[in-house]
Amino acid sequence: MIIEQIYTGCLAQGAYYIESNGEVAIIDPLREVEDYITKADKNEAKIKYIFETHFHADFVSGHVTLAEKTGAEIVYGPTAKTSFNAIIAEDNQVFKIGDITITAMHTPGHTMESTIYLLKDENGKNHAVFSGDTLFLGDVGRPDLAQKGDLTQEDLAGLLFDSLRNKVMVLADDVIVYPAHGAGSACGKNLSKETVGTIGDQKKTNYALRADMTKAEFIKEVTDGLLPPPAYFPLNVKLNKEGYKSLDQVVSVSKKPLSVSEFELVANETDAIILDVRHQSEFIKGFIPQSIFIGLGGTFAPWVGALIKDITQPILLVTPIGEEETTITRLSRVGFDNVLGYLDGSFDAWEKANKEIDTLKSVSAATLEEKINENALVFDVRKPGEYDNEHIENVPSTPLDFLNNHISEFPKDKDFYVHCAGGYRSVIASSILKARGFHNVIDVAGGYGAIKQTTIKRTATVCPSTLK
Numbered sequence: 001m002i003i004e005q006i007y008t009g010c011l012a013q014g015a016y017y018i019e020s021n022g023e024v025a026i027i028d029p030l031r032e033v034e035d036y037i038t039k040a041d042k043n044e045a046k047i048k049y050i051f052e053t054h055f056h057a058d059f060v061s062g063h064v065t066l067a068e069k070t071g072a073e074i075v076y077g078p079t080a081k082t083s084f085n086a087i088i089a090e091d092n093q094v095f096k097i098g099d100i101t102i103t104a105m106h107t108p109g110h111t112m113e114s115t116i117y118l119l120k121d122e123n124g125k126n127h128a129v130f131s132g133d134t135l136f137l138g139d140v141g142r143p144d145l146a147q148k149g150d151l152t153q154e155d156l157a158g159l160l161f162d163s164l165r166n167k168v169m170v171l172a173d174d175v176i177v178y179p180a181h182g183a184g185s186a187c188g189k190n191l192s193k194e195t196v197g198t199i200g201d202q203k204k205t206n207y208a209l210r211a212d213m214t215k216a217e218f219i220k221e222v223t224d225g226l227l228p229p230p231a232y233f234p235l236n237v238k239l240n241k242e243g244y245k246s247l248d249q250v251v252s253v254s255k256k257p258l259s260v261s262e263f264e265l266v267a268n269e270t271d272a273i274i275l276d277v278r279h280q281s282e283f284i285k286g287f288i289p290q291s292i293f294i295g296l297g298g299t300f301a302p303w304v305g306a307l308i309k310d311i312t313q314p315i316l317l318v319t320p321i322g323e324e325e326t327t328i329t330r331l332s333r334v335g336f337d338n339v340l341g342y343l344d345g346s347f348d349a350w351e352k353a354n355k356e357i358d359t360l361k362s363v364s365a366a367t368l369e370e371k372i373n374e375n376a377l378v379f380d381v382r383k384p385g386e387y388d389n390e391h392i393e394n395v396p397s398t399p400l401d402f403l404n405n406h407i408s409e410f411p412k413d414k415d416f417y418v419h420c421a422g423g424y425r426s427v428i429a430s431s432i433l434k435a436r437g438f439h440n441v442i443d444v445a446g447g448y449g450a451i452k453q454t455t456i457k458r459t460a461t462v463c464p465s466t467l468k
Contacts, residue, residue, distance in 0.1 A: 053132025077115025109160020173200025
């Protein structure tokens with residue numbers, strides 16, 4: 001028996017390759033599926049099933065393409081409805097893969113079709129559970145993504161409470177837990193950085209699995225402090241339910257080099273966003289006016305989804321040379337397939353053509369220290385939890401995720417400073433503000449990490465805890 005977790009840090013997502021006696025199951029595959037096929041071919045094995053734990057909201061799964069390329073059957077849990085052929089499993093339906101079995105266990109709560117998959121080894125012993133978004137390490141799936149009609153997030157949380165207690169917590173302590181996501185995912189609040197655990201560990205450390213917890217307490221704690229989900233989530237759910245173009249098709253259309261004149265023409269004649277994915281240190285030194293920066297070096301795809309929002313939005317790319325296909329692929333992971341092309345020769349070609357460029361002013365934390373004593377205006381674009389933990393005194397929270405809600409708070413008649421934790425998100429925010437006419441924005445290099453090395457007054461640190 002082979003179990004391999006294929007973890008993608010950019011999405012904080014875990015897919016799984018399971019093989020036994022020449023047969024393979026894939027759980028929650030990424031949209032680019034060649035690695036699974038290559039692995040199975042190398043082992044002279046056949047992909048038999050593609051198990052989906054639920055309709056994913058934060059990424060486009062590879063189930064449709066993988067089924068088309070291999071003939072494997074797609075499996076969803078009870079109540080799922082798809083526009084393509086799939087096995088809609090009954091609760092506790094058993095699937096055989098070589099010498100092992102996988103049992104579909106319906107666990108509604110995160111979504112109504114959410115299902116975990118229990119793997120039993122060749123001796124029939126419970127070995128591992130692939131818990132999807134029902135159970136993370138340190139947390140559980142947010143219960144507000146599938147509200148319909150009279151169904152509220154509190155209703156879903158109540159169902160999740162029952163699912164966890166009736167299907168998960170009854171498993172033996174040594175059963176391995178393989179979740180769909182780790183820290184950084186927007187599908188939960190306080191996910192662990194670890195990506196593999198056990199049922200026993202989770203009973204001890206996961207606030208949502210406390211033995212003495214009442215359903216009312218669970219509902220309150222699981223729904224408390226939920227931030228609005230990113231706007232692209234329902235669009236990804238739709239693609240996962242109805243199907244999508246193969247990544248091969250997307251790349252063949254999108255990987256189109258454009259000369260400087262062609263790039264400029266397309267930019268002027270369409271409503272395309274110019275997305276610059278180079279490193280922030282390169283971007284601030286020079287970029288095409290009106291460009292939006294979201295660098296490949298950070299959690300690129302989720303930020304694209306959260307900030308651009310509309311997956312049909314036309315996009316023109318400025319990438320590091322050689323990173324064009326990688327960028328297109330990573331955009332496609334969250335459903336952004338409408339790339340019109342990329343600037344051939346990258347930003348250097350634009351500069352050599354003597355085209356207009358813009359720059360972003362960036363200062364050190366030491367400079368901010370001087371300016372803050374002169375009543376400089378500062379904005380913190382970190383997430384609310386980071387801000388609540390510790391921040392500069394008298395500086396407001398303007399999270400990057402919800403920057404649009406705070407636009408009126410930024411002045412156009414005086415300089416202001418923007419910082420995040422390390423310098424990535426503040427450049428994203430600054431690029432958006434610049435594109436909207438806030439040319440007086442100044443980035444703080446090194447972010448809060450550098451600010452902590454100065455004498456700038458900060459609030460007392462509050463240690464967050466998921467144990468209530």
